Amino acid sequence: MTGVNSVNTVLVVGGGTAGNALTILLRRAGVGVDLVEVKPDWNVRGSGITLQGNALRVLHELGVWDQVQKLGFGFDTLGLTAPDGTVxxxxxxxRTGGPDLPATVGMQRPDLQRILIDAVRASGADVRLGCTVESLHQNAGGVDVRFSDGTVGRYDLVVAADGLNSATRALIGIPDRPEPTGMGLWRAAVPRPEGLERTDLAYGGPCFIAGYCPTSENTVYAYLAEPKRDRAAIDPATYADEMRRLAEGYGGFWPExxxxITDPAQVNYTWFDRHLVEGSWHRGRVVLVGDAAHACPPTLAQGAAMSLEDASVLAELLxxxxxxxDVLAAYHERRAPRxxxxxxxSVQLGQWLMNGVRDADVPGLIGRTMTMLTERP
Incomplete structure (x- = not known):
C-alpha cells in the first residue's frame, strides 16, 4: 500500500509516543516520513506509564507488543484500599484491547520510548534530533518548512506531535492551551516490593489519591496526588523528602x-491539566495528534492510549x-467525540475528589467509559 496521491511526504514534529507511532505506520505503508525531535536525547526519560488494553492494541498493530510484554508487567485486576493499606x-x-491482551501493562516510560525509537529507526524514516520547526508557509500544494538548524523542506503534510505545549500548534494559530485542574502529582520509580502485582488506589488520607503500578519484574511506579502548589516555591532538592512525607500517611506497601524514595532527581512533580482543542484539529495541511490536540488528568490512565489511537486512525485514513x-476532516470526526x-x-473524577463528593458514581463513570473504549476507534 502507498500513501494517497495528495499525501506522499510527511513531516512529523515530535518524537514522543504519538509521533513515533504515526511514523512507524506511515513508513510501513510506503509514505516518506521525516521526523524531527527537539530533544537531542530523543526524550528517553520519565518514571512509569500505565497502558490500558486499547493502548496495547495499537502497540500490537505497531509490531512491538512482544517487546512491551517482555519488559512490562501485565495484570487484570485493580485494588481499592483504605489509607492504612487495608484492601x-x-x-x-x-480488557479494552480485546480478550487476547491484558487489561493493563505497567512499564518504565524510558523502556517504551526505546522500543518505539528502535521501530522508527528500523522503518527507514529520516530522523533529526535536536531540531524542530522554526516557521511554516502553506499553499494549495503543500507546506514549506524552515527548521531550527537552518535547513528547509517541503511536505504534503505536517503533523504536530510536539506535546502539550506544542509550538507547532501556536505557529498555525490555534489558540487553545492546557488548563490546570487544581491537582498536583508526585511520582517516582522505585524497586517493586515483593507481592505487589497490580495497581492499588487509596482515596483519602493526606492526598486525594495514593497509587502505584508495577512496571517490570523489579520496579514500580508510585504516585501521590494533592492540591497543586506553586512549583517555583518547591526546591527540587527537597522532592524526595516531600514525597516521603506525604507517603507517611499510607500503609500496606507504602512504607517500603x-x-x-531517596534521590530527588528521580522524583517528578507536575500538575494535572485539561486540554482539548475545540473545533478542527488541522489548519490547511498541518494537523495535530496526541497531546498537541488533547490531554487529560491520569485518573483513567488514558493519556498514552488516546495518543496511540490518534496515530492509528490518522495513518489508516491517510x-x-x-x-x-477530506481525510483530515474525517480524522477529527472520528477522534473528537471519543x-x-x-x-x-478524567477531569470529573478528579473534580469529585477535590470537592469531597462522597456519593459520586465513580464506578459507574469508569465502567461506562472503559466499556466505550472496548470499541475500536
Missing part, C-alpha cells in the same frame, strides 16, 4: 515504597485513499 475491594478490569482535506468522553470523565 477494600478487588475488581476485574475491562517510601523508604526507596493510507486508504482520498483527498487530504477523546472528549475520556477527557471529561
Amino acid at each position: 477494600l475491594h478487588v475488581q476485574q478490569d475491562i 515504597i517510601a523508604a526507596s 493510507t486508504s485513499g482520498g483527498d487530504a482535506d 477523546v472528549r468522553t475520556v477527557v471529561d470523565a
Whole structure:
C-alpha cells in the first residue's frame, strides 16, 4: 500500500509516543516520513506509564507488543484500599484491547520510548534530533518548512506531535492551551516490593489519591496526588523528602515504597491539566495528534492510549485513499467525540475528589467509559 496521491511526504514534529507511532505506520505503508525531535536525547526519560488494553492494541498493530510484554508487567485486576493499606475491594478490569491482551501493562516510560525509537529507526524514516520547526508557509500544494538548524523542506503534510505545549500548534494559530485542574502529582520509580502485582488506589488520607503500578519484574511506579502548589516555591532538592512525607500517611506497601524514595532527581512533580482543542484539529495541511490536540488528568490512565489511537486512525485514513482535506476532516470526526468522553470523565473524577463528593458514581463513570473504549476507534 502507498500513501494517497495528495499525501506522499510527511513531516512529523515530535518524537514522543504519538509521533513515533504515526511514523512507524506511515513508513510501513510506503509514505516518506521525516521526523524531527527537539530533544537531542530523543526524550528517553520519565518514571512509569500505565497502558490500558486499547493502548496495547495499537502497540500490537505497531509490531512491538512482544517487546512491551517482555519488559512490562501485565495484570487484570485493580485494588481499592483504605489509607492504612487495608484492601477494600478487588475488581476485574475491562480488557479494552480485546480478550487476547491484558487489561493493563505497567512499564518504565524510558523502556517504551526505546522500543518505539528502535521501530522508527528500523522503518527507514529520516530522523533529526535536536531540531524542530522554526516557521511554516502553506499553499494549495503543500507546506514549506524552515527548521531550527537552518535547513528547509517541503511536505504534503505536517503533523504536530510536539506535546502539550506544542509550538507547532501556536505557529498555525490555534489558540487553545492546557488548563490546570487544581491537582498536583508526585511520582517516582522505585524497586517493586515483593507481592505487589497490580495497581492499588487509596482515596483519602493526606492526598486525594495514593497509587502505584508495577512496571517490570523489579520496579514500580508510585504516585501521590494533592492540591497543586506553586512549583517555583518547591526546591527540587527537597522532592524526595516531600514525597516521603506525604507517603507517611499510607500503609500496606507504602512504607517500603517510601523508604526507596531517596534521590530527588528521580522524583517528578507536575500538575494535572485539561486540554482539548475545540473545533478542527488541522489548519490547511498541518494537523495535530496526541497531546498537541488533547490531554487529560491520569485518573483513567488514558493519556498514552488516546495518543496511540490518534496515530492509528490518522495513518489508516491517510493510507486508504482520498483527498487530504477530506481525510483530515474525517480524522477529527472520528477522534473528537471519543477523546472528549475520556477527557471529561478524567477531569470529573478528579473534580469529585477535590470537592469531597462522597456519593459520586465513580464506578459507574469508569465502567461506562472503559466499556466505550472496548470499541475500536
